[in-house]
Structures are given as C-alpha cells and as structure tokens.
Amino acid sequence: MITDILTGAIRSGTSVMYASQGELISERAGVINLGTEGSMLCGALGGFAVTVWTGNPWLGTLAGGLCGLLISMIHAFLVLTCGANQLATGLTIMFFGMGITSFFGRGFVSEQIVGFNPVPIPLLSEIPFLGKVLFNHDPLTYLSFILVPLLWYLLFRTRLGVILRATGEREDVLFASGINPQLIRYAAVLAGGFLAGVGGVQLSVAFTHSWVENMVQGRGVVAVALVIFASWLPFRAxxxxxxxxxxxxxxxxxxxxxxxxxxxxxFMVPYILTLAALYIVERKKRSQTPEALRKVFTGTSAG
Amino acid sequence: MKQQAAAASTLATRPLGRNRWKPLGIQAGLIAAPFLLFGLFLMFYDVNPISLYGSMISSTFGDLYGFGEVLIKATPIILTGLAAALPARAGMINVGGEGQLAIGALFATWFAVFYLHSMPFWLGIPLMLIAGALGGATWAGITAFLKVRGNLNETISSLLLNYVAVFTVGFFVHGLLKDPESFNWPFSPEIAATLRLPIVNGTRLHVGIVIALALVAVVWYVLKYTRLGFRIRVLGSNNLAAERAGFKVSWMQVGVLLAAGALAGVAGMIEIAGIEGRLRPATGANYGYLGFLAAWMAWNSPIRLVFTAFILGMITVAGNSLEISSGLPSSSVHILMGLVLFFLLGIGRRFSR
Incomplete structure (x- = not known):
C-alpha cells in the first residue's frame, strides 16, 4: 500500500512539479504568474491534440510546451511591457485558458491515445522497494528527475543563474553591468510557461491519457503556492x-x-495540505522572498 | 469626475484615473475593442457577430422576461463584484467570491431546511440572508486569518479555497443535506415556499436585485462619505502611510475581507431563495469569477459595477442562447471575458502617457 501511494505520488505529482519548477524560474526573476493554470491547460490540450494527430507523444510534448509558452507570453507582455498588475493578469490568463481550452477541446473529449506509458528501467526497477517507486514511470517523469538538479545547478552554480536571481533581487545591479533585466524577465516567464505546458502534457498524455474540460483543476494554482512553500528552492518544490x-x-x-x-x-486534502504547508512555512520566514516579488505581495507594486 | 479621482486610489485604476480629462469616447472605444475582436473570432466559426450582438440586445430590452433574465444573472455578479471591489479598494485581491458564494448558499440552505422551514416569511427570509452572509464571511475569514496570521497572500489562498468550497458543497449535497426523496441525485431538499423571494409577475425576476442594489449603495456611501471608507482607501493606496498613521492595518484587512465574504455569501443566499430553491453541486458556479471581472471592468467603483455587471449578465444570457442557437459552447464567453480584461489591463498604463 505504501508503495502504491509513493508511486502514485510521483505519478500524479509530476505535472505539478513541472509547473512549479517553471514558476520558480519566473518568480526568481521577480514575476509571479498565476497564469500557470492557463499555461498548464493549454499545454495539456495542445500536447494531447498533437499526440492525437501525429501519434507521437514527443511531438505532443513539444507542442504542449509551446502552447504554454504562448500563453505565458501574454502574461509577459501585459506585465512587463504594459506594467499591468501581476496577480490580476495571471488570473485573467487563467480564465482565458479555461475558455479557449474548453472551446477548442470539445472535439478531443472522446479521443483516445497511446501516449506515454510507464517504461521500467531494466536493472534499477528490480530493486525491491525503490525500484517500483522510482524506476517504473513514463519518460516525462524520468525527464523531470533530471530537470530538478539541472535547474538547481543552473540557478546556483552558473553565471546565468546569478543573473536570473539578481533580476528578482536588485535589478539596478544588472543595469549597472549592462544587462537588460526586462529581457531576462521575459525569458524567465517564457521558460516558466514552457515548463508549465510540459506539466500539462504529462497530465493529459502520460497520466490520464485523456482530455477532460478544465482537467488541471487548480494544479497550476497549487504550483504557484508550492513555490512559495519551497522558499524558491527547486528541490523543496x-x-x-x-x-x-x-x-x-x-x-x-x-x-x-x-x-x-x-x-x-x-478531494479536499491536497488543497488543504497545500494551504497548511504554506501557512506553517510562511509564518516563519519572509526574508527569502525575492525583493521584486515582495512588492507584488504587499500590493505596492505598479498597478 | 470626483469619483474617478477616487478610483485613482486603487491599484488597477491609478493610471486610468489620472486620465479624467480625456473624452469619455476613448474609454467607450476601449470597452468596445474586445467585443470587436471577439466578433472576428466568431466569424471564423460562421457565427455572424452583428446578429449575435443584435439578438443579445433585442432579447435583453425586447421584453420584460428577457430583461428579467439579465437582471437575474446580474444580481449575483453585482454582489460578488462588490466582494472583489471592496478589498481591491483596500489593496487586496479577493478571488474567493466563488467559494464564498458557494458556502453562503450552503449555510443559507442548511438554515432554511433545518431551522427556518416553519417560520413566516418576514422572519425567515432575513434570517436566511444573515445565514448566507455568515457563511460567506466564514469562508473569507479563513483567507483573512491566513493573511494576517500567516502572511499568506490572499490571492493564492482565496483561489485555493474556491476548490475546497466546491468539494465542501459536494460533500453536503451528497451526504447530510441530501434530499431523501431525490433518488440519488445530489441536491438538497427544497426550501419552504415561504422562504422564496417574491417574484415579479410574468418573469423569474425576484427582489434579489433590490437587495443587491441596496448593498451597492451602502458600500458606495461607506467608501465615499465615511471615515472608515477614507481609511480603507488610504490603506489601499499606500499601506505604509496607513500604518504610520496608526491604523490597525491587520484588523482593517480582516474586516474588509469578512465584509466582502458576507457580500458574496448574500449572493449565494439569493441564488437559493430566488432561483434554485435547493442547493446543487453547481449552484452559482462561475459567478464569483464573473463578479471579479465585473469589478475590474468597473475599476472597482461600486456604481460602475452595476453597469458592468449588467453587461456581463447580458453576455451570460447570450452565451446560453449562443449554445442553443449556434452550437458554440458557453465557454466561448470566457474567451470574450479574457479579451476584455487583457485590454483593460494592457491599456491601463499606456493610457496615462
């Protein structure tokens, strides 16, 4: 039973994980994107549709990621170029995502696909307990295992990571060193959208093998909450x-x-658990919050 | 004009408010632009936008019944809109109208079914209204608690609680509140006929709209003419200044959120007592989000909110007829709403340059 729960945790947590890693990138650059929900929905539908048409789930993944990226581009444009309120824009994107996916998704509701299926890794999956929990998953899940350390390395061990983090903390420093923070923010939001889209694909193509209207069910919002819970650290997310x-x-x-x-x-437990975890963590700390984000949270940022 | 200046104090409207000298025509044009875009979108799907908008207007103003239908839809939108606008004036974003409405409806039904069924209408209906408000306030209270005690952003917590609220209502209509005679359909027993809101002859329109308009007037008056309203506006435009001036910021935030929840809860009660008569899992679905949208379109001004809620009511009614007449899903209305908001958000800043 414990094996079942742990395996299930990884299987159904992976979509949220992708989205939260993406959100983490964009929040590190100082942009909170509640539109992650919309990006995930569009990714789920886009990935599913392309998988139906081509039969190739990898093309579907790419397409889903691109759909997520396109949606997050709206967010980037409104927030960064037009200076709109980040939280409100994100919400609008969430509604918009619900609208366009249920509109374009009508034809896909009864479609069936092969999609991604669990591939046991030859030797490792035979390890008694761990093998079943860790090494009997779909390819996108394996990819996510690699993604997290990679992202950690990128954020904390490379020059690019320093630049990204500085964008969220002290953008004047970036200006002084001749880098345009807006550009970095754009890139971060788009990357976040792409990963959220891939998360959506994992949900529709690998986990449920189907498209259901509004299937993301708040996972995007949970992803945003988890990033805060994780104090903006990939492994904790x-x-x-x-x-x-x-x-x-x-x-x-x-x-x-x-x-x-x-x-x-x-059904409630996951949401309540997220809120409770957030409450416990958030009570104690405030200092890890990227500087630019804190302005958004306290409502003193540009409207 | 003064009102527009007042609206300048909120987050979203600051740039727009500065623009009070610009002719009203430009603002009207901005409101119209997304409708044009949506019209183009419709044309790709072989729906004639002109006839659609035309039928929207004729079905609204053509007869009493149609007008009543729009008002019925506008009523909860006005109330949940207030639930978003009031906190927005205090610098908070409450997206929890959806959940607050649902829990308000749950409380109202619970009281109506178990305690108020034999009461005369003059006592029962007000008590049911209070129960609804209480339910909404309770739900908003969770958000407020998390914000004040846990430093948790109210946008995220209220959004997450919407999902919890839907499951809570689902739990009750499948369990404790389930109609024993319903043959496994998940809904509550019907509330007593004495508890139903009076209805205008020949329509489904009930007096809920009067309650909503009265609450709009109250919120408007409080915000504009009272000391409390002034403090709320100060808090919204500069919370540091509010803190330095010695306002009890946390308590004000709690109060505002509770009031907002109560407003949304009243919307839930009106849905039960006015329209549905019993609680279903999907009672009032989407009204919370529509109200949020109406509030943003109105730049969080209570008076303008009445008009934007009316427009959204028209669109919702049209969305239903759209589904019947041309086979477009009512979700396409979400797209229109998204477009409207994108325009408002994107243009807000550029306008003032």
Missing part, C-alpha cells in the same frame, strides 16, 4: 509537488480499500 501528489494518490488507495471516508474529504 519537488518535495512539495510529491506531497500534493501523495495526497491525491491517497484518494485512490483509500477508495480501493473501501473505508467509509467521504470521497469529497479526500
């Missing part, structure tokens, strides 16, 4: 995402065992 995933996996397991717990309570 990964942990948070798997916690969310575990809460969802718990649903299935409990339902299978037939305990008399209302399913609605179980």
């Amino acid at each position: 990964m942990l948070g995402a798997y916690l969310f995933g575990a809460a969802q996996a718990l649903q299935l397991t409990v339902q299978q065992t037939g305990l008399g717990i209302s399913p609605f309570f179980l």
